[in-house]
Amino acid sequence: MQKLGDLKLPHFFNYPPYFTLQPVRETREKQVQLWKELILDYCRTQKIFIIALEEEFPLFSNSVIERTLSHEAREAFLSALVSEGRAEWLDRGHRKCLILWHQIQDWADIILNFVKDNGFEDSVMTVEEIRSGIESQGTELHGIDRTILMRALKILEQKGKLAIFKGTSADDEGVKFSV
Numbered sequence: 001m002q003k004l005g006d007l008k009l010p011h012f013f014n015y016p017p018y019f020t021l022q023p024v025r026e027t028r029e030k031q032v033q034l035w036k037e038l039i040l041d042y043c044r045t046q047k048i049f050i051i052a053l054e055e056e057f058p059l060f061s062n063s064v065i066e067r068t069l070s071h072e073a074r075e076a077f078l079s080a081l082v083s084e085g086r087a088e089w090l091d092r093g094h095r096k097c098l099i100l101w102h103q104i105q106d107w108a109d110i111i112l113n114f115v116k117d118n119g120f121e122d123s124v125m126t127v128e129e130i131r132s133g134i135e136s137q138g139t140e141l142h143g144i145d146r147t148i149l150m151r152a153l154k155i156l157e158q159k160g161k162l163a164i165f166k167g168t169s170a171d172d173e174g175v176k177f178s179v
Contacts, residue, residue: 004058007045010038019067021076035077040086044101049145050090051078051097098147107144107152112161112179114141121179126172127153 002009012018012034022028042059043049051057053074061068069077078097081087085103090096102110111130115121118135129135131149136142141149153175156162163176 002064004042005046007042010034013038013062014065016065016067019062019065019069019073021070021073032077032080036081036084036086039077039081039099040101043099047143049099049148051099053078053095053097098145100148102140104148104151104155107148108155110140111149111152111156114139115177115179120177122177124174124176126167126174128173130175 002013018031018034022031039051039059043051053071057074060074075094078087078089079094081099082089082097086100088098088100090098114130114136115123120135125133125135127146127149130141131144131146132142150164153162153164157164161177161179163178165174165176167173
């Protein structure tokens with residue numbers, strides 16, 4: 001079975017018609033569903049948060065069968081993720097897409113579990129420590145997109161689980177947990 005990074009690619013990845021938008025509705029629905037799952041799985045295993053339609057993206061081409069998704073197909077598959085709340089367009093022109101392989105509320109839950117599992121209740125951490133500090137290494141939070149992290153932290157702040165405080169720069173924004 002073919003692999004891309006750590007991800008074993010599904011069988012359809014070597015089937016040339018799946019790299020062309022299918023005209024028959026039932027076939028296209030199945031095609032879109034398969035691509036949505038593959039995009040989410042790939043982004044999760046590779047820790048990719050943003051897909052730019054204008055740039056090369058390894059998942060969107062298969063050199064073995066010499067096929068590449070058209071811009072229209074890429075946008076269709078990402079738009080399907082957007083319609084399900086699993087992605088968001090970052091611009092009006094639909095050139096960049098934020099991939100939510102976990103929804104924001106799920107990220108908030110992951111943060112809470114991280115805090116509890118590591119004894120950080122009533123602790124203070126910088127946003128950058130959560131994203132790239134020693135404490136988060138080996139967790140899903142390590143390398144998290146800053147936009148996603150801040151949105152998840154805001155959810156927790158609204159629930160009274162933490163307080164976000166601003167520093168003089170983005171690098172020293174902090175979080176006081178009160179779990």
